[in-house]
Amino acid sequence: MSPTELFRQLTSAPAHRRALGRAITLVESTRPEDLGPAAELIALAEQYSPPKPTFRLGVSGTPGVGKSTFIETFGQELVRRGHRLAVLAIDPTSSLSGGSILGDKTRMELLTRLPEVYIRPSPNAGELGGVGPASRAAVLLCEAAGYDYIIVETVGVGQAEWQVHGMTDAFLLLAQPASGDDLQGIKRGILELADHLVVNKSDSLPKQSRLAAAELRRGLHLAPPRPDGWTVEVATASALTGAGVGEVADRMALYRDQQGAYIRQRRSEQRVMWLHEQLRRELLRRLSGYLAAAGLDNDQLRARLDEHITIPATAAVILADFQQNSTQ
Amino acid sequence: MSPTELFRQLTSAPAHRRALGRAITLVESTRPEDLGPAAELIALAEQYSPPKPTFRLGVSGTPGVGKSTFIETFGQELVRRGHRLAVLAIDPTSSLSGGSILGDKTRMELLTRLPEVYIRPSPNAGELGGVGPASRAAVLLCEAAGYDYIIVETVGVGQAEWQVHGMTDAFLLLAQPASGDDLQGIKRGILELADHLVVNKSDSLPKQSRLAAAELRRGLHLAPPRPDGWTVEVATASALTGAGVGEVADRMALYRDQQGAYIRQRRSEQRVMWLHEQLRRELLRRLSGYLAAAGLDNDQLRARLDEHITIPATAAVILADFQQNSTQ
Structure with a gap:
C-alpha cells in the first residue's frame, strides 16, 4: 500500500486503527526500503491539521511507581470526558538490551477494550536511538487518526524523559510515596521538566504519600521560576481507587486552557529540536x-x-x- | 604549552603526573580551541609504543557492589606485583545530569597515596556522549606516561559497560552477593561481556556470595562458547579483608599470558570501532x-x-x- 493510501485510510473514520498500526510500524522500521515510504508518511502527517485541537501529555516515573495502573484509570476518566485517547510507550532500554521492559506485562486491560482508545505498547528498538523520532512521528499519526489526547509514557531512567518532554505539551511526573533517598530516584533535572507532579498510591500509603508530596513541594521551591507563569502543583492520587485522578485531569485541562500560547511556542521549539x-x-x-x-x-x-x-x-x-x- | 612539549613531559620520568593530568584534561575538553591540540596529542599517543607491554582492565558492577573498595585492594596487590597502575573512571551519568555519581565520595584513599598509582576520578561531561573517545585517549596517555596496568572503572547502568569493553583487554564484572531478581540488576548482555566475574563481600555474606556465584555460573552456561577458548570463572572475594583478591590478580595475569593473540585482535578491532x-x-x-x-x-x-x-x-x-x- 502506498503511503498516501495508508494515510488516507488512517484519516478516514472506519477501521483506521489497523491503518494506524501499520503506519506506526512503518515509521518505526529501520529497514532501508521502508525509509522512503516512512518519510513520505511523516510528511503527510506533518502537513495534516487534525479537525480537533490535540493535547500531548508525557507521563513518566521510576519503575514500580504504577504508571500503567495510573494511565488505565486516568485514561478512562479522559474517555468519560469525551476524549479519544492514544497511549504510546517509549522504552529507552529496548535499543540497549534488545529486550523490552514495558512489553513484558499485560497492561491496561480495561483501557484496551474501549473503542475510543488506541494503545501502542512498545516501539521496536531503533538504531541510533531511533525510538525518539519514530515516537514523535507516531504522535502525529495518532492525531491524524483522530485521537485528540495523546499520552506518551516512559520509564524514568534518564534520557527518555527528555525525549518525551521534547514531544509533548505537558509532562506529568509520577512519584512514589517515599521520601529522602528514595525520592532521589527521581534524577536531577527531571523534577524541573514536570508541569505536574502526582504522588501515586495515596490509598495504601496515605501518610508516606503526604510526606512525599511535601518533600517534592520543597524541592520545587528550589527550582527557578517558570517563564510561562504556570504553578507546578504536587497532587496525591490513587490509581487503584481512582481518588484524586479526576483532579489530575482537571488540572491538565486548566493547563491546556491557560497555557495555550506557551504550548504553541513549545511545539514550535520542539520542531526545531x-x-x-x-x-x-x-x-x-x-x-x-x-x-x-x-x-x-x-x-x-x-x-x-x-x-x-x-x-x-x-x-x-x-x-x-x-x-x-x-x-x- | 604545545601538545608536543606536553607529550614530551608526560613521557619523561620526573613530574609526569602533572603533565598527564593536563593532557587528559585537554583530550576531555570540548572547547573548540582545544580540539586541534587534543587531536595532535592523541596522534602522538597513538604513534607511541610504551616501553613495557600494557594491560587494560575494565571493571564494572551495579551501584553499591563495592567497586571502589575492590579497586583499592586489588590495586595495592597489583603494585606489590610490580605494576604501575592508572585508574580511570567513566561516569555515564555525567553527560545526562551534569552531576557525577563517582566523584562525590572520597575514594581509594590508600591507593591515591602510592607513588606507583595514578587515579583520575571522573571525567568531565562531554557533549555527544564524548566520555567514550576521551577515555580511550586517556588510556593511551596513561600508557605513554609509563603506567602498564590500566583499570577503567564504570558503574553498571547500561551503555557505559559497552564503551569500557570497547577500550580494554579484559572486562571484570563485580556482582553482589545476592540472587534471583537482585542479580537481574546485571543487565541482559552484560554478563556475556565479562572475561572474569567476582562476587564481592564474601566476608560479610559468605553464604549469599556462594549462592550468587553458583547462580552466575549457571547463567554463564547459557552463554555461547567463546571463540578464544577462554573459560570465564566466577570467583568470590572480599575487597574489605582482601580474601580472594590475589587470586583475581593471578587469574587476570593468566588471561594476559594465555590470550595474547586474542588481546591483540581485540585491540585491532577496537581501533576500527x-x-x-x-x-x-x-x-x-x-x-x-x-x-x-x-x-x-x-x-x-x-x-x-x-x-x-x-x-x-x-x-x-x-x-x-x-x-x-x-x-x-
Whole structure:
C-alpha cells in the first residue's frame, strides 16, 4: 500500500486503527526500503491539521511507581470526558538490551477494550536511538487518526524523559510515596521538566504519600521560576481507587486552557529540536551508505588505519572523500 | 604549552603526573580551541609504543557492589606485583545530569597515596556522549606516561559497560552477593561481556556470595562458547579483608599470558570501532560548524521549517548545502 493510501485510510473514520498500526510500524522500521515510504508518511502527517485541537501529555516515573495502573484509570476518566485517547510507550532500554521492559506485562486491560482508545505498547528498538523520532512521528499519526489526547509514557531512567518532554505539551511526573533517598530516584533535572507532579498510591500509603508530596513541594521551591507563569502543583492520587485522578485531569485541562500560547511556542521549539535530530540522523545514515558503497568494511578500515596510523587522520581522509562523493 | 612539549613531559620520568593530568584534561575538553591540540596529542599517543607491554582492565558492577573498595585492594596487590597502575573512571551519568555519581565520595584513599598509582576520578561531561573517545585517549596517555596496568572503572547502568569493553583487554564484572531478581540488576548482555566475574563481600555474606556465584555460573552456561577458548570463572572475594583478591590478580595475569593473540585482535578491532566513532563525531562536529557559519540558528531553522513545511524536507535542503559547502 502506498503511503498516501495508508494515510488516507488512517484519516478516514472506519477501521483506521489497523491503518494506524501499520503506519506506526512503518515509521518505526529501520529497514532501508521502508525509509522512503516512512518519510513520505511523516510528511503527510506533518502537513495534516487534525479537525480537533490535540493535547500531548508525557507521563513518566521510576519503575514500580504504577504508571500503567495510573494511565488505565486516568485514561478512562479522559474517555468519560469525551476524549479519544492514544497511549504510546517509549522504552529507552529496548535499543540497549534488545529486550523490552514495558512489553513484558499485560497492561491496561480495561483501557484496551474501549473503542475510543488506541494503545501502542512498545516501539521496536531503533538504531541510533531511533525510538525518539519514530515516537514523535507516531504522535502525529495518532492525531491524524483522530485521537485528540495523546499520552506518551516512559520509564524514568534518564534520557527518555527528555525525549518525551521534547514531544509533548505537558509532562506529568509520577512519584512514589517515599521520601529522602528514595525520592532521589527521581534524577536531577527531571523534577524541573514536570508541569505536574502526582504522588501515586495515596490509598495504601496515605501518610508516606503526604510526606512525599511535601518533600517534592520543597524541592520545587528550589527550582527557578517558570517563564510561562504556570504553578507546578504536587497532587496525591490513587490509581487503584481512582481518588484524586479526576483532579489530575482537571488540572491538565486548566493547563491546556491557560497555557495555550506557551504550548504553541513549545511545539514550535520542539520542531526545531527535531530538525536538529533529523539533520544528525540523516547525515549519519548517509555516512553509513557511503561506507557501504565505497566498500569500506571493517577490514578495509583496518587497512586504512595501518596506512594513516592515527584514527583522526584516517577519519579525516575518509570524510573528505565522503563529502565530495556522497549524493543524497 | 604545545601538545608536543606536553607529550614530551608526560613521557619523561620526573613530574609526569602533572603533565598527564593536563593532557587528559585537554583530550576531555570540548572547547573548540582545544580540539586541534587534543587531536595532535592523541596522534602522538597513538604513534607511541610504551616501553613495557600494557594491560587494560575494565571493571564494572551495579551501584553499591563495592567497586571502589575492590579497586583499592586489588590495586595495592597489583603494585606489590610490580605494576604501575592508572585508574580511570567513566561516569555515564555525567553527560545526562551534569552531576557525577563517582566523584562525590572520597575514594581509594590508600591507593591515591602510592607513588606507583595514578587515579583520575571522573571525567568531565562531554557533549555527544564524548566520555567514550576521551577515555580511550586517556588510556593511551596513561600508557605513554609509563603506567602498564590500566583499570577503567564504570558503574553498571547500561551503555557505559559497552564503551569500557570497547577500550580494554579484559572486562571484570563485580556482582553482589545476592540472587534471583537482585542479580537481574546485571543487565541482559552484560554478563556475556565479562572475561572474569567476582562476587564481592564474601566476608560479610559468605553464604549469599556462594549462592550468587553458583547462580552466575549457571547463567554463564547459557552463554555461547567463546571463540578464544577462554573459560570465564566466577570467583568470590572480599575487597574489605582482601580474601580472594590475589587470586583475581593471578587469574587476570593468566588471561594476559594465555590470550595474547586474542588481546591483540581485540585491540585491532577496537581501533576500527573507534574509527567509526571518530567518523560519526567528526561529521556531527562539522555539521555544527556549518550551521554556525551559515547563520542557521534556531530562529533561522524555524523560518526554514515554515518555508519547506516538513522536517525531512527541510533537513534535506540544509544537508545538500552542507555537503557542498563544508570544508573540514
